Amino acid sequence: xxxxxxxxxxxxxxxxxxxxxxxxxxxxxxxxxxxxxxxxxxxxxxxxxxxxxxxxxxxxxxxxxxxxxxxxxxxxxxxxxxxxxxxxxxxxxxxxxxxxxxxxxxxxxxxxxxxxxxxxxxxxxxxxxxxxxxxxxxxxxxxxxxxxxxxxxxxxxxxxxxxxxxxxxxxxxxxxxxxxxxxxxxxxxxxxxxxxxxxxxxxxxxxxxxxxxxxxxxxxxxxxxxxxxxxxxxxxxxxxxxxxxxxxxxxxxxxxxxxxxxxxxxxxxxxxxxxxxxxxxxxxxxxxxxxxxxxxxxxxxxxxxxxxxxxxxxxxxxxxxxxxxxxxxxxxxxxxxxxxxxxxxxxxxxxxxxxxxxxxxxxxxxxxxxxxxxxxxxxxxxxxxxxxxxxxxxxxxxxxxxxxxxxxxxxxxxxxxxxxxxxxxxxxxxxxxxxxxxxxxxxxxxxxxxxxxxxxxxxxxxxxxxxxxxxxxxxxxxxxxxxxxxxxxxxxxxxxxxxxxxxxxxxxxxxxxxxxxxxxxxxxxxxxxxxxxxxxxxxxxxxxxxxxxxxxxxxxxxxxxxxxxxxxxxxxxxxxxxxxxxxxxxxxxxxxxxxxxxxx
Amino acid sequence: xxxxxxxxxxxxxxxxxxxxxxxxxxxxxxxxxxxxxxxxxxxxxxxxxxxxxxxxxxxxxxxxxxxxxxxxxxxxxxxxxxxxxxxxxxxxxx
Numbered sequence: 001x002x003x004x005x006x007x008x009x010x011x012x013x014x015x016x017x018x019x020x021x022x023x024x025x026x027x028x029x030x031x032x033x034x035x036x037x038x039x040x041x042x043x044x045x046x047x048x049x050x051x052x053x054x055x056x057x058x059x060x061x062x063x064x065x066x067x068x069x070x071x072x073x074x075x076x077x078x079x080x081x082x083x084x085x086x087x088x089x090x091x092x093x094x095x096x097x098x099x100x101x102x103x104x105x106x107x108x109x110x111x112x113x114x115x116x117x118x119x120x121x122x123x124x125x126x127x128x129x130x131x132x133x134x135x136x137x138x139x140x141x142x143x144x145x146x147x148x149x150x151x152x153x154x155x156x157x158x159x160x161x162x163x164x165x166x167x168x169x170x171x172x173x174x175x176x177x178x179x180x181x182x183x184x185x186x187x188x189x190x191x192x193x194x195x196x197x198x199x200x201x202x203x204x205x206x207x208x209x210x211x212x213x214x215x216x217x218x219x220x221x222x223x224x225x226x227x228x229x230x231x232x233x234x235x236x237x238x239x240x241x242x243x244x245x246x247x248x249x250x251x252x253x254x255x256x257x258x259x260x261x262x263x264x265x266x267x268x269x270x271x272x273x274x275x276x277x278x279x280x281x282x283x284x285x286x287x288x289x290x291x292x293x294x295x296x297x298x299x300x301x302x303x304x305x306x307x308x309x310x311x312x313x314x315x316x317x318x319x320x321x322x323x324x325x326x327x328x329x330x331x332x333x334x335x336x337x338x339x340x341x342x343x344x345x346x347x348x349x350x351x352x353x354x355x356x357x358x359x360x361x362x363x364x365x366x367x368x369x370x371x372x373x374x375x376x377x378x379x380x381x382x383x384x385x386x387x388x389x390x391x392x393x394x395x396x397x398x399x400x401x402x403x404x405x406x407x408x409x410x411x412x413x414x415x416x417x418x419x420x421x422x423x424x425x426x427x428x429x430x431x432x433x434x435x436x437x438x439x440x441x442x443x444x445x446x447x448x449x450x451x452x453x454x455x456x457x458x459x460x461x462x463x464x465x466x467x468x469x470x471x472x473x474x475x476x477x478x479x480x481x482x483x484x485x486x487x488x489x490x491x492x493x494x495x496x497x498x499x500x501x502x503x504x505x506x507x508x509x510x511x512x513x514x515x516x517x518x519x520x521x522x523x524x525x526x527x528x529x530x531x532x533x534x535x536x537x538x539x540x541x542x543x544x545x546x547x548x549x550x551x552x553x554x555x556x557x558x559x560x561x562x563x564x565x566x567x568x569x570x571x572x573x574x575x576x577x578x579x580x581x582x583x584x585x586x587x588x589x590x591x592x593x594x595x596x597x598x599x600x
Numbered sequence: 601x602x603x604x605x606x607x608x609x610x611x612x613x614x615x616x617x618x619x620x621x622x623x624x625x626x627x628x629x630x631x632x633x634x635x636x637x638x639x640x641x642x643x644x645x646x647x648x649x650x651x652x653x654x655x656x657x658x659x660x661x662x663x664x665x666x667x668x669x670x671x672x673x674x675x676x677x678x679x680x681x682x683x684x685x686x687x688x689x690x691x692x693x694x
């Protein structure tokens with residue numbers, strides 16, 4: 001192994017919840033994890049919002065700070081659990097008054113602000129289904145998800161509404177209510193003022209009986225082909241949120257916790273909102289953008305103890321303060337409260353793990369999960385060794401396996417059966433045994449793609465891994481064409497479709513180009529229609545066109561012109577070959593990949 | 601870096617606009633007032649901003665580091681910063 005294993009202190013300041021991996025796995029059961037939750041009073045079921053808010057508000061913990069919100073202007077406001085219970089009750093009453101019933105979708109297009117927490121948890125209280133959208137999406141991805149998810153209510157700001165929704169509102173007949181947070185609702189036809197409605201609503205609300213199997217959250221994710229997929233999660237997911245935050249994030253009740261993920265993605269929801277509040281910790285909510293100095297200041301001033309961030313952010317910090325030193329910037333802040341750092345989003349390079357150890361005095365713990373799993377599945381633990389570059393080992397209650405791949409690069413399924421590879425170091429598709437509580441219950445309105453995600457009694461993740469002799473998992477790559485960029489999954493089809501709407505574009509193939517900071521960046525290869533020149537002006541025009549429609553998070557950052565895009569026999573652009581060319585993969589490898597693309 | 605010389609305000613504004621345009625090709629500067637946060641108005645994400653800093657540094661011929669980022673928030677701040685930095689840099693090289 002090229003990188004040294006990192007060993008932990010025998011006597012850490014805070015004893016970790018998991019210090020003996022084997023024992024913890026052997027002792028664990030999901031039924032015991034379920035029993036650790038309160039459940040709704042009088043046996044009325046299980047509701048995430050009760051576990052995250054109301055049960056604290058009804059206890060001596062009511063005056064504890066739930067949210068510490070840092071504004072763009074560095075102002076700090078605190079919200080206690082009791083206050084959060086009241087504001088979420090108000091919002092639940094608003095939804096009831098609007099006639100929004102159980103199971104109906106409430107979507108958010110908001111940054112990291114206190115109202116986001118109110119909307120998320122208020123929706124869950126009312127038994128509505130919360131679906132977060134990423135505010136850096138352009139108008140096309142926003143409208144598409146509003147439509148695919150049957151949004152009845154959207155909560156956003158005047159600015160975001162104007163830029164991303166207003167122009168398409170007439171094509172969204174199912175969207176009955178748009179609630180505008182802050183100023184501006186009066187000037188926007190077809191919207192209501194969130195502030196006015198919540199101020200007028202009663203601040204008590206009794207959560208109706210909720211089955212653990214009731215739909216709670218809808219998270220969109222991208223596949224290789226077709227439209228985005230809406231992964232459905234249920235209230236029972238709370239059992240996994242709670243248990244995984246205990247083991248993989250080592251949350252203790254008096255912690256101050258900061259998850260830097262955007263609330264538009266599953267991490268920002270599972271670990272930015274739900275899991276930490278279930279544990280009764282104080283959650284730092286930063287409204288601002290990434291800025292190294294600002295981040296160190298927040299870590300220091302808010303006395304953050306547990307920090308959950310992403311490889312791209314860590315690599316941006318590394319650019320500012322290389323491991324070779326000097327460490328002036330971080331050293332100028334008091335980071336003594338920090339005791340545990342974890343990372344998710346794309347594989348964390350070993351250098352970043354060691355950077356944490358050397359520069360911040362704490363190694364970074366990589367972990368792995370995805371939208372469909374709802375919670376962390378594989379992790380490096382606070383009380384265990386770290387193997388830098390490895391995603392770690394499966395959590396207690398999680399059974400993982402490596403499956404042999406077939407010709408199309410995905411797990412080989414023959415007569416409904418798969419082949420588990422047991423020999424150490426074998427590469428294959430990562431699979432998980434269904435049964436953990438936060439597993440998605442299907443893609444909304446898409447039984448076919450739901451069925452395709454399971455085979456032979458396993459959930460197929462689409463990620464390629466190998467497992468070493470001691471059971472540690474190592475990320476190898478994606479088994480399909482989906483792009484992991486700055487912690488987000490981007491479907492190449494969505495980007496290609498947008499580009500092809502431009503009159504100059506005959507055809508497009510979109511891949512991830514390896515990038516030192518973002519993991520991958522989105523790169524498009526484009527062939528032009530006759531009469532259009534492959535000029536700088538055309539390139540700029542296409543970059544701008546894609547950005548306007550898709551937003552900065554999804555749009556390509558590079559466009560190359562190629563009049564001879566490689567095709568499969570069935571006539572599709574062969575992304576694998578584009579990727580191989582871009583990364584200089586040897587020809588021999590390409591030939592084995594080429595002929596298989598037709599099935600994708 | 602190109603030959604560094606000090607920039608006046610008008611030149612600095614041109615450099616800032618051209619650098620932003622390299623990242624956001626259809627950036628509409630009629631929507632950006634001098635004291636607006638242009639990252640928000642023109643929707644630059646963190647990766648865009650890193651690219652912008654590299655391009656600005658290249659175009660103006662001066663180093664720009666992390667400590668300078670807060671001064672690249674509005675067009676007015678950015679212009680003031682570039683004028684000051686290019687002047688310092690020119691003097692230091694004499």
